[in-house]
Amino acid sequence: MKFSHRSHLVFTTFFAVLFSATLWASDEEKHEGAVNKPEHVAAYIQHHIKDAHDFHLYSYTDTHGERKHVGFPLPVIVWSSKGLATFMSSKFHHDDDGKVIVEAGGTRFVKLHSKIYELEAGADTVAFDETHHATNAHKVLDFSITKSVFGILLVGLLMFFWFSRLARQYKSRKVPKGFGRVLEPLVLYVRDEIAKPNIGEKRYREFTGYLLTVFFFIWILNLLGLTPLGFNVTGQLAVTAALAIFTLIIYTFKGNKGYWGHMLWMPGVPVLIRPVLAIIEVAGAFLIKPFSLLVRLFANISAGHIVVMSLIAIMVTMKAEIGAVGATALSFILSFFITLIEVLVAFLQAYIFTMLSALFIGMAVEEHDHH
């Protein structure tokens, strides 16, 4: 009972924050960001799959014809030429085209296509070349709590809350109850179906912690991406690259003599072929394997988001051809079924990433005593 009270409090606080953020709404733009025409769809989807500096929930046009955005701002933390600068993303007033200039930390910033740019000294507005690249502004190292970082923190806290609670349950009882009973089979699944068969009975224990963390991290974030909150964390190259590099580091540093021997000087083949094989193997270990991990996850999740949003957009793009009702019905049916598939993909991609990580680690720590 104590716990349900506490978690209740947590969620109440969370939603209170969400709805108090409703007050933070801009009235400067009119109809901007409204997706009512087919031309807007592609740009909107492009914008959505990128990271964002504020947590946008929804927008509407009020009775005075003013466009209101509902959500809450997130802190911007950037490392500029003048050092660290921090401010809230609300200072940009939802501008994404470099029009609003924010002064902070002794220098000026603009936001352009979801990226923060620092204006060069003396410049008052952003100048663009013919390919719409800024000529008098440069990118900065952006450590902001973006929407993706917010998602990572949320999922991290959620995982820590769930699993440390499950761990505590075992102190007093052999079989967990409540939500722990749901989590336990999943932990067992990762241990018995992913870690054990791919790494082997002897050494699976030391890597299971990493595999469990990665599996639940990816899976929960994939599922969050399917909610209307609109997270696209596992569809960010930076996130999947970091995950893939973790796996790379683990199997590189845990690789045994046999692993390096097979990579650099393959036994059992003619000596002349060995250097050629070594090049292929090194490329495989350091480029192909991590690249396949990071691209597979990124591409699957991004593609999933694009497909779902494109199907939802049928109600806009096909309105002229089959009417508003027909387009809405078609879009609803198609996006409903593709969302079901995406729920499966969310699990599948988490499984594949974890399984391949386990497989690569297993190959690196495998005992080569049969030569």
Add this chain to the structure above:
Amino acid sequence: MEQLLNDFSPGLFVMQTVLLLGLIFLLVKFAWKPILNSLEDREKGIQDALDAAESAKKEMQNITADSENLLKEARAERETMLKEARELKEQMLADAREEAQKEGDKIIEKAKATIDSEKKAAVADIKSQVANLSLEIAEKVLKEELSDKSKQLKLVEDMLGNVKLN
């Protein structure tokens, strides 16, 4: 490709790396280690319990077989005891019968001997009585003869008529 590289955010990469590292560390320390240890303990406990149950079952089977053997032995012993008792009884009965027969024979023998001796005594008694009677008769006859000849004769006749020889 250019757009992909443009979208790649080094800041996000750093944040993700730091946060994931922290998450892995925290979860391993406070969640995965205790969870996996407890799960292993539990699995070991279950395996032990199953093994114990199996061995208990085997022991039970052994005990059942033992008790069945015991029962069989006891039954066989009872059988032999009953048989022995029956034989003993028969023996005793036979012995008793024989004994009784012998005893009876002895008694009959004795009785016969007694009867014989009684008979002899009786005959001897009779003989002596007859002798006495004869003597008395002779005495009376002699007395009568001394008084009257006719009377003497008559007396002898009467006496002889009265005497019944058995």
